[in-house]
Structure formats: structure tokens, C-alpha cells
Amino acid sequence: MSGAVLSRSDVRPAVLTAGPLLPVVGADTEVPLVPSGRARYVNLDTAASTPALVAVAERVAEALPLYASVHRGAGYLSQVSTALYESARDTVAGFVGARADDVCVLTRNTTDALNLLAGCVPPGRRVLVLDCEHHADLLPWQRRGATVLPTRATVTATLRDLGAELARDRYALVAVTGASNVTGEALPLADVVALAHAAGARVAVDGAQLVPHRRFSLAATGADYVALSGHKLYAPYGVGALVGRRDWLDAAPPYLAGGGAVHDVTVEATTWATAPHRHEGGSPNVLGAVALAAACAALSGLPEGALEAHEAQLRARLEEGLDALPGVRRLRIWPDSTAPTGVVGFTVEGADPGLVAACLSAEHGIGVRDGRFCAHPLLARLGVPQGALRASVGVATTSADVDRLLDGLAAFLCSGPAVPYAVRDGRWQPVDDPRPLAGLGGADLDSVARGAGCGAPGR
Template sequence: MTESLTVSVPTECINALLPVVGAGLPVPLVSGAAVAYANLDYAASAPALRAVAEHVATALPYYASVHRGAGFASQVSTALLENSRACVGRFLGAREEDVVVFTRNTTDSLNLLAHCVPAGGTVLHLDIEHHANLLPWQRRGDTVLEAAPTLRETLADLDAALASTPTALVAVTGASNVTGQVLPIAELAEIAHRHGARIVVDAAQLAPHRRVSLRESGVDYLALSGHKLYAPYGAGVLVGRRDWLDEAPAYLAGGGAVREVGLDGTEWAAAPARHEGGTPNVLGAAALAKACEELATVGGAALAAHEETLRQRLLAGLAALPEVTVLRIWAQDESAAETEDCIGVVSFTVAGYHAGWIAAYLSAEHGIGVRDGRFCAHPLLARLGLGADGAVRASFGVGSTSADVDRLVAALRTLLGTGPETEYELVDGRYAPVGDPREIPDFAGPRSSVSSPCQEG
């Protein structure tokens, strides 16, 4: 049983900032009832903005080949692609000489950049990274720097490491996908540049929650995914300095990446075409650009305020449950002049319960979607003292409300107070209600039994 604690919890109603597809979606419970889905899994894949879905529906009848088609639909699609490129560049504060390359996602973008690091150049990355910003460098045999107990010490260690070892590129996350803690990217860029290195920021988590500018921060490259930025249509982007991208071999050899092809050799196009071989994802690029436009209308300050209010509401609720432990990379430095910045991501453990069991319970009995596992950040979870059981992660964004957060806290309070209503079992490595009566909609086909060891794409 949970002891009654007095904790100050904000009581005001917080509404969504922008309408998203799926808001109010009815989902079944094991009890046979149905409730509106509480989506607290934005950090894995955010829902599409309603404006994005409408934009794609408008563009779809005009979908055709790009750059070489004479037909009217082809001309429309070509304009749509290139205007989308310009829109994404504006949203991310690209410099005049920067290049916007459309990719599949953040992982693809960072693998592309790894392909473009000049021969012999070394890369330094932290041990707290998502696998997308760890595995491309690990495969190259690059240098990993262990984060220190505090953020300030970590920055000092980075400075010292770059002073002692020539480095071509520093690769860091903009915001942790596990704890939500935001890194000072402008300060990181200044440190890197002071030692002659460039910097790439994995902005998959940062860009949906904070306005990010290449020009203002001094960052050399940004990588992000549309499916995190309310545009889940299969496009991502790498934005940054042209020279490395023009000098590297084509990332994907194929049509569209060339100027001239002969049987004895090929003349490759300049970036971005050089690295966009094959037919481009026009609709994905258009969706990503529309999401950028919509987020720009809200403004960075409003985004931050909305999420911080929800985050503090969640933290206050979790603090009233002694069995719950919230994860952090760095403790708040009370002596630091600046206030810690965090996006809408909170991960936690519940004493006595497997994280996967908690996620199954929240879904089956309360219609709440969260993430569980190690969040494609195995080294970080290991340094936080967590093994394969992992943790539970709640994450939110522009479509989230105070009601979503309150339902999560209430569901955990019910579990710890009176226990679950049904029994759970392991099915193909995932917890599920015994004899789960919830039916998957016909359009999706049979319930999948595939279990990913990573638990996040």
C-alpha cells in the first residue's frame, strides 16, 4: 500500500497546443469497456499533426516523378519537394551555404554523415547517446567519452579530450530520449570549434520540443526524423555544411544522384542530389515541411512552457509514490546559474514490477500508451544501473493534456494501492493479459507476435 503524502500538484487544466490525428481515439480495455487513448509515447513516434495529414491528402493526387517529368503533376511534385527543402531549412535556421538532404530518419542521416567524415578524421561521442548516434561511430572505431557525474564536469571533460586528441567531429544528442535532459548545444559547438572540430547534433528529440537554429547555435550539422516531428511519413533530414557532403562518395548510388553516367565511370551531382539516389519521398518531405510550418506558428517559448507544466505535474504525481524512481543522467546542480532545461520525457521504475509488466497493465486496464525497455540507449541504461528489464517512459508533446498525465498517475496509484484487475503473462517476450480479449482492427491483420529487443526504432 502507498502511504498518503502531501504533494503540491498543479490543478489547472492544460489543453493540447495543436490538433493531432488520433486525439480521442477509443481503445478497448480488458474489462470490455472502451476509453479515449492517452498517448504518452511521443518520444518513440509522435502522432501526425492534423494539418500535416490534410496537407498530404491534398498533395497526393498530384504525386508524380520529380525533376525530370514534363507532365503538370510532375511539375507540381518537383515544386513541392524543393519548396519543402527550403521550408525545413528555414525552420532549422540553416545558413545560406548549408545543404538540406532528405533521408529516411535520424539513423539514416547520421549514417550518411559518418560516410562523409573526411578520411582519417576521428569522431568523439558521449556514452549517453541513442543508438542512432552511437552505432555509426562505434562501427568506425571512434572515441567514446563517458559523461561525468554533472553536466558542467562533462563539458570540462569534453574540452580536455578535444585539447589532447585531434578530432574531426563531435557527435552529441540535443536532448536525452531517456531522461529528457537538454544539452547546451551552442556551448558544445563553441567547445568543439575552439579545438578545430565540427559538431553534429542528434536533434530527433530536441527539434519537436525546442526551436533549434544552425545559424544561432553554431552547430555544423543537425539530424532529425519526421516521425518524431509529427510527420510520420518516412522522411528524415540531415542539414549542414556543404563541403563534406560534396566531397564524399554518393551515399546511395543510383538514379538522381548523377550528372552523367558512362560504362567506365560516373560524374556525380553535388549535394543534396548526390546523396538522394533513387526516387525521393516527396510526400514524406512535404509532411516534414508542413510540420515545421505548424510548429513555427506556436513558437519555442509556448512549446517549452506547455511541456514544462505537464512535466512538473507528472513529477509531482510520481513523487507521491515512494515505489517510483525517476531516472536522471545528471542531478540538478543547485549552484549553477542556469535552470535545468528538460523536454517532455520522464522515465521511471516501479519497485517490485518489471517495466514491461507496468506498460502492459497501463494499456490493458487504463488505455494508456507508454514505452518500456531500454529505449535504444543500452549503455545509458547500464550506467543508470538498469539491466534488460529497463524502465518505463512517459513522453508528451503538442497534443498532450493534463488529463493524460493525471490518468497515468492515477493508474499507478491504483496499482500500488489495490493491485491489478487481471493477470499477466509473458507472450513471445512481452507481457500481456492472460487471454487478452482486445481485438486488433481488421485493417491491421492478426496481432503481431514479433518482439523487438531494442523497444524503440
């Protein structure tokens, strides 16, 4: 690491400056550094969880005084809350281009949605999934005995094997990622849908890393289901969704048995409601649904192509800068893939990913992800079973954020860590870390995020 001499111009590509597309809560948050000082926090971990859009936080604040029990309350606020909840369902369905006869089940997140769908596939019917999937789109299917198809070295070869497997055996469903949470890449969805439908199989899309970054439509793509998470869609209030074909959802056992999922109950028998309420037992997260709908509305309101252009510019700047750093290798699943989202996985030769991430955080105020990203088989296939680093951009990411990361990596490569680090509870941390943590040791939130807009969404 030491001995190399890098200047900022070595790692900062000369491209147009990108600013934020939409404002988010906490965009100006400052964090403490080691050995001293403070810096504006740079969040390049949006693939894990996004901050709330200002518009989302404001919408939740508007709805909070109106909150009451939904669906069966006679009170006025119960009727208002019911209207908010059901209209949110319609907005989410519209955001993903649902067909007129599709149904939108509101869930906790993508993992919840895909586990729900796994219980709706007709008994005895087979499911096909690739080994490059996030665990949310691998483990539910693995648990029900799905066939796991190896990812090949190219898109062309992977599609060829997918088509051959579909011709070899009869499957009810193909589960596929809309975009990798490790590299931002994806198989061409139109080709996957065509292969599956030709073989009589449906297609479920893990949209967690797709719908925050690209326009998506069930009707236009022909996909049968899509699952998504609010916390990856600038609405971190605990709601996700499963949207798609009604028949399996109406015929399957209720996902969560309880109030709200029934028409009638006696001691001897229960008459269950149809979807979506069939799978939404218990009191729903009304405010989370309101938040998710607000995020969908805000992203839908962006000019056509604006989100894609924003991410493409930032990704190009990031890729060029990473490629200029000695010992840094970007991860790719397929060399022939096109139009990846703003998620870039990479490694630093000879450096523990956790140490690099800890240095970027403690010394530079930059948040990136390290580890295996809930995609262990994919990381093993990419030759980094021990883990890697990941930088991911979003609607509030700027060129300056990318430059901060490149500068921080250059400093690490030139000089290594500025302070001693050790592993504590499985994570690298500065040995003498003076930074307070909110809610611990008597520290309050203001000491961590002073002047950061934590109180007022628009600050």
C-alpha cells in the same frame, strides 16, 4: 505494491490545466480495456513516434492528387511535384535555422541521416561521442572507430572531460544529443560548440528529441549539422533530414548510388551530382517531404515560447505526481542539468517495467514506453540495465492525460494487476486478452478505433 492507500489527490498536483497546443489525428481514439470497457487512448509515448498533426494530414491529402515523378518529368504534375519537394526542402532547412550555404539532404529518419554523415567525415579523421547517446548517434560512429567518452555525474564534469579529450587529441567531429530520449536532458549546446570549435572540430546534433520540443537554429548555435525525423515531428510519413555544412557532403561518396544522384554515366565512369541530390539516389518520398514541411510550418507558427511553456507545465505536473508515489524513482543523468524536454524516465520498485506498461495499456488505455529505449549504455550507467519506463508528452498532450497516468500508476501500486498477465513473445500480455488487433483474426480497424477520427483528420 499492495497495502498502500493512495487517493487521486495524492498523485495529482494542483497546477493550472494544460490543453492541447495543436490538434493531431486520432486524438479521440478509443481502445478496448480488460477485463471490459473502453477508454480514450492516452498517448504518452511521443518520444518514440508522434501522431500526425491534423494540418499535416490535410496537406498530404491536398498533395496526393498532384503526385508524380520529380526532377526529370516534362508533365505538368511532375513539375508541380518537383516544386513541392524542393520547397519542402527549403522549409525544413528554414525550420532548423540553416545558414545560406548549408544543404538539406532528405533522408528516411535520424538514424539514416547520421549514418549518411558518418560516411561523409573525411577518411582518417576522428569522431568523439558520449556514451549517453541514443543508438542512432552511437552505433554509426562506433562502427567507424569513434572515441566514446564516458558521461560523468554532472554537466560540469562532463564538459570538463569533453574539453580535456578535445585538447588531448585532434578530432574532426563531436556528435551530441540535442535532448536525451530517456530523460529529456542535454548538455548546454553552446558550451559543446565552443569547446569543439576551439579545438578545430565540428558538431553534429542528434535533433530527433530536440526539434519537436524546442526552437533550434544552426546559425544561432553555431552547430555544424543537425539530424531529425519526421515521425518524431508529427509527420510520420517516412522522411527525415540532415542539414548542415556542404563541403563534406559534396566530397563524400554518394550514400545511395542510383538514378537522380548523377550528372552523367558511361560504362567506364560516373559523374556524381553535388549534395543534396548526390545522397538522394532513387525516387524520393515526395509526400513524406510535403508532410515534414507541413509539420515544420505548423510548429514554427506557434507563438514564441508556447511550446516550451506547454511542456514545462506538463513535465512539472508529471514529476510532482511521480515523486508522490511510493517506490517510483525518476531517472536523471545530471543533477545540474536545466530545462529538460517533456521526456521522463522512471522505475517502479520491485516491478518489471514491461508488466507495468502492459497494465497501464490493457487496464487504463495508456501508452508509455518500457525497455532500454535504444540507449543501452545510458541505462546501464543509470543503474537500470534491465530497463525502465518512460512517459513523454507532445503538442496534443493535456493535463488530463498526465493525470490518467498518475491514477493508473497509483492503482497498480495499491492493488497490482487487475487480471493475470504472462510473457508472450517477449512482451507482457493479459492471459485472457479479448482485445482485437487491427488486421488480425478478421478484426477491422473500426473495431479497434470506433469513433476515433481515423477517417477524417479533424474529427
